[in-house]
Amino acid sequence: MDADLILVIFIVAVALLFDFVNGFHDAANSVATVVSTRVLSPGLAVLWAAFFNFVAAFGLGVHVANTIGNGIIDTGVVDEKLILSALIGAIVWDIITWRYGLPTSSSHALIGGLVGAAIASGGADAVIRGGVQKVGAFIVISPMLGFIAAIFLSLAILNLYQRVAPSTAQGVFRRLQLLSAAAYSLGHGTNDAQKTMGVIAVLLFTTGHLGGEFHVPIWVILSAHAAIALGTVFGGWRIVRTMGMRITKLEPQDGFAAEAASAAAILFASQVGIPVSTTHTIAGGIVGVGSIKRFSAVRWGVAYNIVLAWILTIPVSGLIAWITFQIAKEF
């Protein structure tokens, strides 16, 4: 086996590790509301989410993988060192934010890493501006969509349940939250696992292991979903606490509305090929349902800290990737 192939295999393993860390870091959001409303125990909730993260491999397309693979940076500058630097930038930032319990976006960390490493390799022209602008716009759009859709859904539910006894409503929403958590985990699985697929596919393509046409092989699809599902199983409790309990107090119907609205927003983005932050989107949904009850019930200080961490993600992960590439190119 030649040295180049060993390096490619190593980077594929690092990409899958990133996916695992993504599951560890982000997927806990899928279960935050179900756990905080005590519909499922933490252990069962995590297994529930992991199952649907994996099932998302089937039938939801690879539009986001195509965007990551050839819509963010020029494939002409991509090589093993660039992809490795991008992944290191994203993983290091993910670990730092996980350590401090900040629900930042692994997706934006990866995009920041790709952009930083591409600039280090080929200058600013190596970045596809249209692709980055689209991702940048959706940093704002996706949480807003979660926020707006969750408010619409909450208002409709309040209207429907006006004359229903609270105990009956609680029972209904405890069951429905299982569905909304499953839908959210499907969305998370398809959008986030595809980011890793895109990175692996562009690496295989530019190193000549994929033939003449860019595509995502089935083994890449299955291994990316398996990695994110495993990450979810070992997932981060620290972030579950931040999302589910610190932004606002949630009742089962709030959890249902936040998750269903966020799932719809993420599945929509996945179908139009836009990598979005699943963390941003569920946070928007949770803030939306909190605002319906009482605007001041939302702990805006916590929300502000989360937004600050979001703003830092792309520049800092990009900078780490840029530095890593400068070191890597010396070897």
Place this chain on the structure above:
Amino acid sequence: MGEILRGVGLSVLTAALAAAVLVPTFVVVKVLMDLGLEVLLAAVVAFGLLLAYVLRRETVGG
């Protein structure tokens, strides 16, 4: 038995309501997106801020 059936009926009705709210919402989002990314961004931000303003006013002391 009646209580269980009522619970199942409400669950189905709520799921249908969620679809009836979310599907048209995202159809509108797709139409705005087809008009241009700037149009979608401006519309979503303006509408989100308007909703936040109304909720802040309406839920004082709630």
